[in-house]
Amino acid sequence: MTGLRIGVVGGSIAGCAMAIAGARAGADVTVHERSDGALQDRGFGIVIPPPLHQELVASGYLGADMPTxxxxxxxxxxxxxxxxxxxxxxxxxxxxxxxNWGLLWRALRSNIGDSTYHRGRPVGSVVRTASGGALIRTADGEREYDIVVGADGHRSVTRELIAPEVRPVxxxxxxxxxxxxxxxxxxxxxxxxxxxxxxxxxxxxxxxxxxxxxxxxxxxxxxxxxxxxxxxxxxxxxxxxxxxxxxxxxxxxxxxxxxxxxxxxxxxxxxxxxxxxxxADFVVPRAAEPPFLLAGDAASVTRPHTASGAVKALQDALCLERSLRASSSAAEALHRYAEERSAEGARLVGLGRRLGRExxxxxxxxxxxxxxxxxxxxxxxxxxxxxxxxxxxxxx
Ligand SMILES: Cc1cc2nc3c(=O)[nH]c(=O)nc-3n(C[C@H](O)[C@H](O)[C@H](O)COP(=O)(O)OP(=O)(O)OC[C@H]3O[C@@H](n4cnc5c(N)ncnc54)[C@H](O)[C@@H]3O)c2cc1C
The missing domain is CATH 3.30.9.60 (D-Amino Acid Oxidase; Chain A, domain 2)
Structure with a gap:
């Protein structure tokens, strides 16, 4: 696939990781982030599995200098x-x-390469186009993409379009x-x-x-x-x-x-x-419906006992990169992504509920x-x- 245009709604952990994934697979990526400043103020602690950390460093998502x-x-x-x-x-x-959540975000943000990152640009809506793509609308106007990634967190506007029935439990x-x-x-x-x-x-x-x-x-x-x-x-x-x-x-x-x-x-x-x-938790039945794809908390939120929200967002990105590289069309890549990631979101929600119960x-x-x-x-x-x-x- 050449000349693929990916628009990402949200530029936090999931949004930056998805931008890196898209860019590594050769796409032209634009991130639209609502917040105007750096996101490190949300800096709390999170843990991730050491093998995932090593994989992200080895494949260029994270610099080896990010402290853990x-x-x-x-x-x-x-x-x-x-x-x-x-x-x-x-x-x-x-x-x-x-x-440190803020340092993780900064490390991902600094690795988005040639992708464009617009901050202070809330996305008002996303809509399908007749040609099979999607429009992202902001106060500055609208732009068409082949794939729109909803990485806009638990109150995702992108999820409202493809899974409006999903509500936090x-x-x-x-x-x-x-x-x-x-x-x-x-x-x-x-x-x-x-x-x-x-x-x-x-x-x-x-x-x-x-x-x-x-x-x-x-x-x-x-x-x-x-x-x-x-x-x-x-x-x-x-x-x-x-x-x-x-x-x-x-x-x-x-x-x-x-x-x-x-x-x-x-x-x-x-x-x-x-x-x-x-x-609270929720999960969408399907993590992608071409031309839309959901990542991180936009797709599912598990109870934090699993320590897996950021982990899942990072794995979502690795999966998007693999799917794009293995597919001959955007729709095929999104189907591959949905096959793998929908089940993982549901699995983590189930695990979080059992941990919460015990x-x-x-x-x-x-x-x-x-x-x-x-x-x-x-x-x-x-x-x-x-x-x-x-x-x-x-x-x-
Ligand atoms: C107590 C607690 C402990 C946790 N511990 C761990 C842990 O140990 N390990 C772990 O892996 N995870 C953990 N997590 C989960 C993890 O913090 C989240 O899953 C992760 O930060 C989600 O990242 P995200 O990018 O999907 O969403 P968010 O960080 O919520 O980002 C969404 C982004 O989208 C932007 N946005 C929203 N709407 C729009 C719009 N309309 N237009 C443009 N931009 C928009 C927002 O400004 C924001 O920057 C924990 C969570 C909690 C609550």
């Missing part, structure tokens, strides 16, 4: 019964490459995510040493938290990233002056249920970012558990599915 904080193990903790100290429940081999619980400078752990050298070799899952009644180190934006710096899953508060304690409500509730949960050192870490005031999200909706009696119980819980949630977060459990 790789760790090989996963440690499960809870409060010791009747005590305020931590008890290690289990240790699994589950290597992850932890990334709320999980009924919330996730608080935040980052704290690793320097704030100076009073907790034992916890810092643990986080330098492992990512941590901390169970408590009604939910769990996940903690891991990520690179900071200053060269050589690190942040502690966390995500805490819990039901919404029945009665929220009054937040301190100027403190976000979510911070007060996280501190409340931590004070009630975390081992003392971890409660102290979460109570720190030095947060560099913090956000509260209701957990880890939040029906939390086990964490303090009484040991390695055998944690492995059994992990296997029940996986139900035969693959997840890089459960490496050694899957190999048993």
């Amino acid at each position: 904080t790789p760790v090989a193990a996963r440690v499960w903790l809870a409060r010791a019964p009747g005590r305020r100290t931590a008890r290690e429940l289990a240790r699994q081999q589950a290597p992850v490459a932890a990334c 709320p999980a009924g619980y919330l996730v608080w995510r935040g980052t704290i400078p690793a320097s704030a752990l100076r009073d907790h050298p034992e916890q810092l040493a643990l986080l330098e070799s492992a990512w941590v899952t901390l169970g408590f009644p009604g939910g769990h938290g996940v903690f891991y180190l990520i690179p900071g934006t200053e060269p050589g710096s690190r942040l502690l990233a966390y995500a805490i899953y819990a039901p919404p508060p029945a009665s929220m304690p009054a937040p301190g002056a100027g403190a976000p409500v979510s911070a007060a509730y996280v501190r409340h949960i931590a004070g009630e249920h975390f081992p003392a050192e971890w409660a102290d870490i979460v109570a720190r005031g030095e947060h560099t970012s913090q956000a509260l999200h209701p957990v 880890l939040v909706e029906n939390t086990p009696d964490w303090p009484t558990m040991g390695p055998a119980e944690v492995d059994a819980l992990s296997r029940a949630a996986l139900n035969g599915a693959d997840s890089y977060l459960y490496g050694s459990v899957q190999r048993q």
Whole structure:
């Protein structure tokens, strides 16, 4: 295929990765991003599988200089019964490459090559043309493409066109995510040493938290990233002056249920970012319908327990590149893409729901558990599915 024109709606993780994929396959790519500035302000922690990271570096999607904080193990903790100290429940081999979302976006953005990236250009609508292509309409006018990639996130205008019936399904619980400078752990050298070799899952009644180190934006710096899953508060304690409500509730949960050192870490005031999200998921029945293709969160959102939204967006891009290279028409490439990626979105949504059921909706009696119980819980949630977060459990 020569002279293929690809328009991408959204220039975040999925949009930039899809632009790289299209350009590598020889297409002329234009990205239309609504936001005017750099997207690093959304910088939270995310993890990806180390083999995917290596593949993206080897194939030119990511520079080798993008920092990650790789760790090989996963440690499960809870409060010791009747005590305020931590008890290690289990240790699994589950290597992850932890990334700073903003640095990942920047690394992808800097690799889009000759593709055009328009920022501050919200796409008002996308429409089919009689010739089998599609128009992208912005305030500046309209432009025709052979393929339009919807990489415009969970409220995608592109998805509204091809799967208008799809609506998010709320999980009924919330996730608080935040980052704290690793320097704030100076009073907790034992916890810092643990986080330098492992990512941590901390169970408590009604939910769990996940903690891991990520690179900071200053060269050589690190942040502690966390995500805490819990039901919404029945009665929220009054937040301190100027403190976000979510911070007060996280501190409340931590004070009630975390081992003392971890409660102290979460109570720190030095947060560099913090956000509260209701957990929800959805998946489109088919990830492409020529000339439209959906990628990343526009195609499906899984509950974050799978740590797979950005992973899926990156794999979507690798699949688009393969599909374009193996096909003799845009429609054929999009059919190949849909065959592979539709099933993956559905698989991850199913996995996220099972993990949510085991880890939040029906939390086990964490303090009484040991390695055998944690492995059994992990296997029940996986139900035969693959997840890089459960490496050694899957190999048993
Ligand atoms: C608590 C939590 C933890 C997570 N942890 C992980 C993890 O460990 N590993 C992992 O892989 N994933 C993780 N994720 C998921 C991951 O962050 C997302 O899946 C990923 O960032 C989605 O990227 P995206 O590009 O598809 O969507 P977005 O980042 O939402 O980007 C959509 C883009 O489209 C633009 N846009 C929207 N509408 C328009 C329009 N009309 N015109 C032009 N532009 C438009 C927006 O401005 C935005 O830039 C986590 C998510 C949460 C909530």
